[in-house]
Amino acid sequence: MSHPPPLRRLAVVGAGWAGLSAAVQATRAGHQVVLFDMAGQAGGRARSAAQGPLMLDNGQHILIGAYRDTLALMRQVGVDVDQSLWRQPLSLVSPRGTGLRLPGGPAIPAFVRGVLGWTDLPWRARLALLTQAVRWRLGGFRAPADWSVARLCEGLPQVAFDALIDPLCVAALNTPGREASAQVLLTVLKEALFGPPGGADLLLPRRPLQELLPMPALTWLRAQGAVWQPGHRVQQLTPLSGGWQVDGEAVDAVVLACSATEAARLLAQQAPAWATVAAALPYQPIITVWLRHPGVRWPQAMMAFPADASPGLAAPAQFGFDLGRLGLAPDTFALVISGAADWVEHGTEQTVHALRQQLQQAFSGSPLAWQDAQVSVVAVRTEKRATFACTPGLRRPSATPLPGLAVAGDYVAGPFPATLEGAVRSGRLAVEALLQA
Ligand SMILES: Cc1cc2nc3c(=O)[nH]c(=O)nc-3n(C[C@H](O)[C@H](O)[C@H](O)COP(=O)(O)OP(=O)(O)OC[C@H]3O[C@@H](n4cnc5c(N)ncnc54)[C@H](O)[C@@H]3O)c2cc1C
Numbered sequence: 488m489s490h491p492p493p494l495r496r497l498a499v500v501g502a503g504w505a506g507l508s509a510a511v512q513a514t515r516a517g518h519q520v521v522l523f524d525m526a527g528q529a530g531g532r533a534r535s536a537a538q539g540p541l542m543l544d545n546g547q548h549i550l551i552g553a554y555r556d557t558l559a560l561m562r563q564v565g566v567d568v569d570q571s572l573w574r575q576p577l578s579l580v581s582p583r584g585t586g587l588r589l590p591g592g593p594a595i596p597a598f599v600r601g602v603l604g605w606t607d608l609p610w611r612a613r614l615a616l617l618t619q620a621v622r623w624r625l626g627g628f629r630a631p632a633d634w635s636v637a638r639l640c641e642g643l644p645q646v647a648f649d650a651l652i653d654p655l656c657v658a659a660l661n662t663p664g665r666e667a668s669a670q671v672l673l674t675v676l677k678e679a680l681f682g683p684p685g686g687a688d689l690l691l692p693r694r695p696l697q698e699l700l701p702m703p704a705l706t707w708l709r710a711q712g713a714v715w716q717p718g719h720r721v722q723q724l725t726p727l728s729g730g731w732q733v734d735g736e737a738v739d740a741v742v743l744a745c746s747a748t749e750a751a752r753l754l755a756q757q758a759p760a761w762a763t764v765a766a767a768l769p770y771q772p773i774i775t776v777w778l779r780h781p782g783v784r785w786p787q788a789m790m791a792f793p794a795d796a797s798p799g800l801a802a803p804a805q806f807g808f809d810l811g812r813l814g815l816a817p818d819t820f821a822l823v824i825s826g827a828a829d830w831v832e833h834g835t836e837q838t839v840h841a842l843r844q845q846l847q848q849a850f851s852g853s854p855l856a857w858q859d860a861q862v863s864v865v866a867v868r869t870e871k872r873a874t875f876a877c878t879p880g881l882r883r884p885s886a887t888p889l890p891g892l893a894v895a896g897d898y899v900a901g902p903f904p905a906t907l908e909g910a911v912r913s914g915r916l917a918v919e920a921l922l923q924a
Pocket of ligand 1: 504505506523524526532545720749870872874896897898907908910
């Protein structure tokens with residue numbers, strides 16, 4: 488007869504989505520969890536905060552159907568996923584109604600039908616996309632580690648690269664195609680576009696991020712006896728024989744689920760080589776701008792803004808979201824500028840000015856009455872270290888630098904870019920690694 492593992496006391500440092508995932512996983516396995524976060528609330532980079540009467544997220548987030556770990560975790564802590572997320576097949580449609588629309592159903596036929604039906608893309612570009620997709624599939628979605636996405640797509644017509652590959656790359660990797668890792672993009676395409684049915688579906692939050700995981704997870708954890716310590720920035724990790732001390736508190740094991748820079752600081756003495764890799768990660772910013780336009784409702788909850796929609800203008804935003812349509816905030820629109828390093832340099836005023844011009848131009852040929860004179864700016868949030876820059880051959884720190892300590896976070900070595908799913912999966916894997924050890 489097999490015995491359950493002995494009850495162990497586990498510290499989780501950081502209550503972002505990786506830390507919450509680790510805490511739930513460890514609690515489910517029967518361990519006593521103490522969860523620390525330096526902030527007063529859980530959620531990390533995927534949190535919400537009040538902005539006047541509105542609850543705004545730290546930045547607009549998109550989930551997709553392939554986020555298996557994330558959706559399972561939300562369900563485990565009692566979230567009604569179908570009510571909380573707006574699900575639709577992948578659609579990258581611009582204000583003029585052009586762009587890719589995938590039908591539902593099994594992945595490969597849906598992709599073929601979607602691309603063939605993309606009538607505003609020249610035939611040559613559509614066929615090249617399908618041929619390229621077949622080649623990637625036959626090659627097992629593998630690319631040399633030092634290839635960029637631009638290098639991977641050298642055979643594709645520029646129009647296909649600009650209309651599909653670059654927007655997907657910026658959305659998923661937060662890194663422009665000319666700089667992004669070909670292998671990571673191929674892994675995402677394999678999971679999302681060519682995986683089980685529904686993998687590419689867009690899942691758009693209908694509730695503030697706080698209600699999608701952080702709050703329900705904390706309620707669930709507390710009900711199971713876990714201890715939550717907000718406002719506690721962990722200062723010191725000290726190895727003991729058979730365990731660790733976290734700011735003087737003895738535990739059997741630690742999941743370090745804070746940012747890479749904080750993890751590097753905490754492990755600088757015990758694991759200097761690991762800390763050097765963690766501290767050297769490059770980052771890409773994301774800017775989210777919330778605009779109000781009374782009386783406007785977009786025909787779909789998410790809109791794509793192709794760069795070529797604004798000839799002669801710099802076009803900062805790639806995607807926009809109608810928060811009224813999602814039931815979050817009437818007449819309010821979130822515009823997302825990913826891979827935003829250049830725009831951070833320009834400054835907020837210039838970025839918002841360029842964005843407003845971009846929208847005016849993009850809607851000019853559409854039936855929607857978007858009048859810049861009626862637009863007001865609700866909020867602008869710039870996350871300078873939104874995600875690591877997902878470049879070819881990037882060295883990412885390992886999950887298990889020391890005995891009795893595992894690291895979780897979207898930046899930890901793995902096949903995926905910095906996403907909620909990468910974070911949640913790494914939290915589960917960190918606990919599994921500790922249990923196996
Ligand atoms: C603007 C923006 C838009 C994004 N859009 C998307 C998207 O559309 N889809 C998607 O999948 N992903 C998106 N992401 C990425 C996603 O938010 C992250 O991948 C994910 O939230 C990372 O979670 P994490 O737990 O790894 O790290 P974090 O969220 O950074 O959590 C780390 C936690 O550790 C805490 N901490 C740090 N140091 C200490 C310490 N010493 N002691 C105690 N606590 C500490 C911090 O307060 C924080 O709560 C976006 C990110 C941003 C910023």
